[in-house]
Every structure is written in structure tokens, then in C-alpha cells.
Amino acid sequence: xxxxxxxxKTYGSGGAEVHALAGVDLDVAAGExxxxxxxxxxxxxxxxxxxxxxxxxxxxxxxxxxxxVARMAENKLPEVRLKHFGFIFQGFxxxxxxxxxxxxxxxxxxKGLKGTRAKAEAxxxxxxxxxxDKLNAFPSDLSGGQKQRVxxxxxxxxxxxxxxxxxxxxxxxxxxxxxxxEILTGLARKRGRAxxxxxxxxxxxxxxxxxxxxADGRVVDEEDRERAA
Amino acid sequence: MFxxxxxNLFHDRVRLAVxxxxxxxxxxxxxxxxxxxxxxxxxxxxxVERSGADLWxxxxxxxxxxxxxxxxxxxxxxxxxxxxxxxxxxxxxxxxPWKLKSGAIESVQVVGYNLDSGLxxxxxxxxxxxxxxxxxxxxxxDEIYKDLLGVTHIGQVFEISNRRARIVGFTRGIxxxxxxxxxxxxxxxxxxxxxxxxxxxxxxxxxVKGKAGIALEALRAAVQAKVPELDVLTNAEMHGRxxxxxxxxxxxxxxxxxxxxxxxxxxVVVVAQTIYAATVDHIREFGTLKAMGASNGRIYEVILAxxxxxxxxxxxxxxxxxxxxxxxSEGGNAPIALPPEVAAGTLLLALAMCMxxxxxxxxxxxxxxxxxxxxx
Numbered sequence: 001x002x003x004x005x006x007x008x009k010t011y012g013s014g015g016a017e018v019h020a021l022a023g024v025d026l027d028v029a030a031g032e033x034x035x036x037x038x039x040x041x042x043x044x045x046x047x048x049x050x051x052x053x054x055x056x057x058x059x060x061x062x063x064x065x066x067x068x069v070a071r072m073a074e075n076k077l078p079e080v081r082l083k084h085f086g087f088i089f090q091g092f093x094x095x096x097x098x099x100x101x102x103x104x105x106x107x108x109x110x111k112g113l114k115g116t117r118a119k120a121e122a123x124x125x126x127x128x129x130x131x132x133d134k135l136n137a138f139p140s141d142l143s144g145g146q147k148q149r150v151x152x153x154x155x156x157x158x159x160x161x162x163x164x165x166x167x168x169x170x171x172x173x174x175x176x177x178x179x180x181x182e183i184l185t186g187l188a189r190k191r192g193r194a195x196x197x198x199x200x201x202x203x204x205x206x207x208x209x210x211x212x213x214x215a216d217g218r219v220v221d222e223e224d225r226e227r228a229a
Numbered sequence: 230m231f232x233x234x235x236x237n238l239f240h241d242r243v244r245l246a247v248x249x250x251x252x253x254x255x256x257x258x259x260x261x262x263x264x265x266x267x268x269x270x271x272x273x274x275x276x277v278e279r280s281g282a283d284l285w286x287x288x289x290x291x292x293x294x295x296x297x298x299x300x301x302x303x304x305x306x307x308x309x310x311x312x313x314x315x316x317x318x319x320x321x322x323x324x325x326p327w328k329l330k331s332g333a334i335e336s337v338q339v340v341g342y343n344l345d346s347g348l349x350x351x352x353x354x355x356x357x358x359x360x361x362x363x364x365x366x367x368x369x370x371d372e373i374y375k376d377l378l379g380v381t382h383i384g385q386v387f388e389i390s391n392r393r394a395r396i397v398g399f400t401r402g403i404x405x406x407x408x409x410x411x412x413x414x415x416x417x418x419x420x421x422x423x424x425x426x427x428x429x430x431x432x433x434x435x436x437v438k439g440k441a442g443i444a445l446e447a448l449r450a451a452v453q454a455k456v457p458e459l460d461v462l463t464n465a466e467m468h469g470r471x472x473x474x475x476x477x478x479x480x481x482x483x484x485x486x487x488x489x490x491x492x493x494x495x496x497v498v499v500v501a502q503t504i505y506a507a508t509v510d511h512i513r514e515f516g517t518l519k520a521m522g523a524s525n526g527r528i529y530e531v532i533l534a535x536x537x538x539x540x541x542x543x544x545x546x547x548x549x550x551x552x553x554x555x556x557x558s559e560g561g562n563a564p565i566a567l568p569p570e571v572a573a574g575t576l577l578l579a580l581a582m583c584m585x586x587x588x589x590x591x592x593x594x595x596x597x598x599x600x601x602x603x604x605x
Contacts, residue, residue: 045603048603049603052520054519054520054602075524075525078519078522078523078524078525079522079524080522081520081521081522082521082522082523083522085522087520087521089517089520089602089603090603093513093514093516093517093520093602095233095236095237095514095517096240096514097233097236097237097239097240097241098233098236102236106233107521110518110521110522110523110527111522154521166603
């Protein structure tokens with residue numbers, strides 16, 4: 001589903017060059033939960049950004065469902081993000097002026113769904129994450145775990161094949177964190193989505209199919225589920 | 230996207246109020262300053278603008294309408310001889326002393342005109358009639374100057390140049406640019422008041438009315454040829470010359486103009502800062518939208534809609550306040566003009582300022598570092 005080869009992301013030039021990513025090779029398959037781990041500044045978020053077509057690579061190849069995106073024109077990337085990805089952020093990044101349903105509806109509208117269909121679909125997505133009774137609640141009225149579940153519902157809008165999550169449990173208590181991970185794992189197992197999670201949280205490693213460790217912009221270790229367990 | 234823009238604005242009402250206060254302040258400042266300037270322009274040459282004359286014959290190089298050396302009546306006959314001229318009226322506009330009941334003296338500008346043609350006469354008469362000016366020693370003043378001249382009602386008698394002057398009517402809104410009010414009367418009465426120290430056969434200006442359909446420039450050239458030693462100006466030229474004198478040759482005009490320009494600059498800066506701050510407040514949300522796959526165009530839509538809503542709302546409040554101030558200023562010495570063109574122009578300006586200011590933040594929103602979006 002995602003194929004990354006010899007990926008570089010370099011900031012600055014000449015003597016001031018900094019390689020945020022330095023020759024990363026990585027594959028992510030459908031139905032897989034892949035966790036990216038590593039110390040701060042190791043390049044995890046940069047890798048997630050390049051993978052999600054938010055940031056452009058300096059060199060190398062990134063294929064999303066067989067389509068090369070690394071050298072794609074800047075103005076084509078939003079369409080790729082819209083079609084292939086759902087994003088989940090550490091800080092939830094919900095729109096505070098919109099209700100839970102409107103937050104999800106907004107993502108659906110970006111993907112072309114309008115009117116009552118968008119409303120109904122947003123309600124259904126929120127129901128899937130256990131928030132059927134919070135449709136009209138504003139983010140400020142929700143707990144951290146509930147906000148993250150709204151964010152997951154939003155990421156699922158339009159049924160993207162890939163979900164990218166950046167520290168999705170970092171701002172949550174243990175129980176909420178586990179609930180969120182169970183939802184994400186369920187997405188991979190039951191719906192065949194590829195789920196990539198950047199995390200520092202050892203509590204959630206049990207949900208990984210594969211753990212990829214990154215340091216200094218390179219993949220330094222990979223563990224499959226059995227080995228991690 | 231409009232819904233998101235609307236909800237973004239109304240979600241934080243304190244922020245919205247701060248934004249609107251900034252916009253309203255800026256727009257009221259602009260409206261008032263330009264209103265003062267427009268009123269200044271209007272007042273400086275209103276007597277010319279409303280004269281009804283096609284041409285003005287004046288002594289050479291008279292810089293503005295409020296004075297000038299006398300002209301011989303012979304020039305009137307010369308002008309009348311030009312084909313296409315319907316009539317030529319003698320006209321006086323000159324400073325004379327007005328004696329109040331207290332004995333104090335106020336300077337006024339006597340406007341002596343031909344009652345038959347009405348060229349250069351008063352307008353907007355709200356009490357009495359211009360026909361009453363046919364009586365001997367009769368005058369008409371504007372309501373605004375009642376207190377200054379000690380006038381309370383029709384029929385009162387004062388002294389102009391030690392000669393009686395009986396009030397027979399009032400006008401409304403005919404301001405004088407100088408501190409000396411206009412006092413309208415017949416040409417004969419103006420002569421009697423010694424205005425301009427004229428001899429019987431002299432005038433300060435000659436006002437020319439052309440026949441219907443006559444080409445103005447051709448008429449001007451023909452009259453000029455008859456009186457080559459004098460200036461023959463179209464009404465628009467006389468109007469422009471007078472305005473230019475008061476605007477550029479006096480400190481008052483430059484000051485008012487500078488006030489208007491500064492009002493515009495301060496307004497633009499205040500609006501730009503306000504809108505920029507309001508947009509940057511939502512920068513994280515725009516980053517999220519971008520990450521979710523919204524094109525830059527969709528983000529522009531939200532930002533511009535927010536700016537347009539803010540600008541429109543700010544304008545609605547500002548125009549109401551400016552109209553209130555303008556109305557309150559009508560009877561004062563510094564009236565504020567608020568014509569529909571200015572109101573409409575300010576709406577466009579408000580929208581342009583708000584949307585222009587938001588364009589600066591658009592650049593910021595569309596070049597967001599993705600790491601910022603992912604940061605907790």
C-alpha cells in the first residue's frame with residue numbers, strides 16, 4: 001500500500017545541511033498496524049509528513065497504492081491526501097467552532113459528500129467510535145479520549161485506505177489510550193486499512209503488527225508482532 | 230466553507246468583538262475625515278456650484294470667488310453682443326460690516342444678484358421668499374448663522390455699513406467657507422451697502438447664461454474674444470479655481486486633506502492588523518484543513534469569507550455611527566458630508582482592506598510547516 005525507497009529529506013544547503021530523513025526504505029501493507037518509534041528529532045514526524053504527502057521529499061521514491069507521489073506537482077498533493085489518507089493528530093486538531101458532527105461533516109464535504117448524506121454519514125462514523133450521544137457537542141465539552149475518537153471518525157471520513165496517526169495516545173489517560181488503539185487496530189484488522197502510528201507510548205506496542213525504530217533519519221530496527229511480543 | 234468561516238468568527242465572540250471594534254474605528258475615522266474634507270470642498274465653492282451661471286467674467290487672475298476688483302458695466306454690453314448669450318447679470322460678492330443689536334460688528338459677505346434671473350442667488354429657502362428681496366434694504370441669511378448675527382426672526386432690522394437691513398427670509402445649509410456668513414440681497418441693495426465700493430456702473434463679476442443647447446467652450450471663447458483683458462471662466466473652472474485656492478493655498482485645506490489621507494492610512498493599518506491577527510488565530514485550523522486535503526483554494530475561501538464577513542459587519546456598524554455623527558454635525562460649523570457615493574465607496578474599501586489584509590495571512594496559512602500541524 002505504501003512503498004518508500006531510499007527516501008531523503010534534507011533541510012538547508014552546503015555545510016548547513018541537515019538530513020531529517022537519510023535513506024529510508026519502508027513498506028506498509030493493507031491491514032497492518034505499523035508503529036514508528038524513536039527519540040525526539042529522529043525523523044518520525046517528518047517521515048509521517050512525507051508519507052502523507054504533506055511534506056515533499058528531497059529525493060527517493062514514495063508510492064501510494066502503486067502511484068509515485070514523491071515527484072508529483074505540489075498542487076496535485078491535496079488530492080492525493082484527500083483520496084488516500086486520514087490523519088489523526090496528537091493535539092486532536094478539531095475545529096473548536098464546530099460540533100463533533102460538523103467536524104466529521106467538514107471532512108466529508110472536502111471529499112465531495114454534501115447535505116443530508118454528509119450529516120447521516122458523519123453521525124454513523126461517530127456512532128462507530130462510540131459517540132452517538134455526542135453529535136452536537138463542541139470539542140470543549142468533550143474529554144481528551146472523546147476528542148480523539150471524534151478525530152478518528154473524521155480521519156475515517158470517505159473511507160481512506162491509509163490512516164496516519166501522530167502520537168494519538170500521548171494526551172490521553174491509559175484507558176482512553178487503549179480504547180483509541182483498539183479502534184485503530186480494528187480498522188486495520190476488520191477493514192483492511194493500513195494504519196501508521198508514531199508513538200512514544202510503550203503501553204500501546206501490544207497493538208502493533210510491526211514496530212519500526214528510527215534514529216537520525218534512518219530505520220535502525222524493525223520488529224514484527226511476534227518478536228515485539 | 231462559508232459555514233466554517235461564519236462559525237469560526239462567532240465561536241469566539243470576544244475576538245470577534247475586538248476585530249469589529251478595530252474595523253469600526255478605522256472606518257468611522259475614514260468616513261468622518263473624508264466627510265469633513267468633502268464638506269470642506271463643497272463649502273469652499275458652493276456659491277459657484279449653485280450659481281446657475283454658464284460663464285463667469287472676472288478681473289484677471291482672481292484666485293477665488295470671494296473677492297476681486299470691480300468690472301465696468303461696459304463689459305456686460307460687450308458680452309451681451311455675443312451670439313448665443315442669453316443674458317449677462319451683474320454680481321457682487323464682497324465683505325461688509327454687520328452691526329449686531331449689542332453694537333458689536335461681524336463681518337459678512339453680501340451677495341448681490343439679479344432677482345429676475347436668480348443667477349448666483351440663494352437656494353434651499355426655508356422661510357420667507359426670494360420675492361421679498363425686491364423690497365428696499367431687505368436681506369436673507371442662513372439659519373446656521375442666526376446666533377452669530379443675533380437674528381431670531383423675520384422682520385428684524387440690523388445695520389449693514391450703517392444702512393438698515395431687514396430680514397425677510399432664511400436659507401438652510403448655505404455655509405460660508407470663511408467665518409463671514411453670506412447675506413443675500415438684490416444687486417441694487419448690495420450696491421447700496423457699499424459692497425465692493427462699486428460705482429453705479431460696476432460689478433465684481435458678470436454672470437453669463439447661454440442660450441439653450443449652446444456649446445459652452447465655444448461660447449466661452451467667443452465671450453473671451455470680446456473682453457480679452459478679463460478672465461472668462463466656465464462655472465466648472467471658477468468652481469475648481471476657488472476650491473483649489475482654499476484647498477492648496479490655505480493651511481486649512483491641506484490640513485483637512487492630510488487628515489483625510491492620514492485617516493485612510495491609519496484605517497488601513499488598523500484593519501490590516503486586526504484581520505491579520507484574527508486569521509493567524511486560526512492558523513492551526515487552516516493547517517489541519519490543509520493536511521486533510523483541502524486545496525489552497527478552499528483555505529482561501531475560508532479566510533476571505535472571514536474577512537468579508539468581518540468587513541461587512543464592521544461597515545454596517547461604522548456607517549450607522551458615521552451617519553449619526555454626520556446628522557449631528559449638520560447644524561454645526563464643521564459639517565460632515567456622507568453622500569451615497571462615499572458610503573458605497575467605503576463599503577468597497579472596507580471589503581478590499583479586510584480581504585487585502587487577509588491575503589497577507591493567506592500566505593502564512595498556505596505555507597504552514599507541516600510539523601506544526603503534527604505538533605501537540
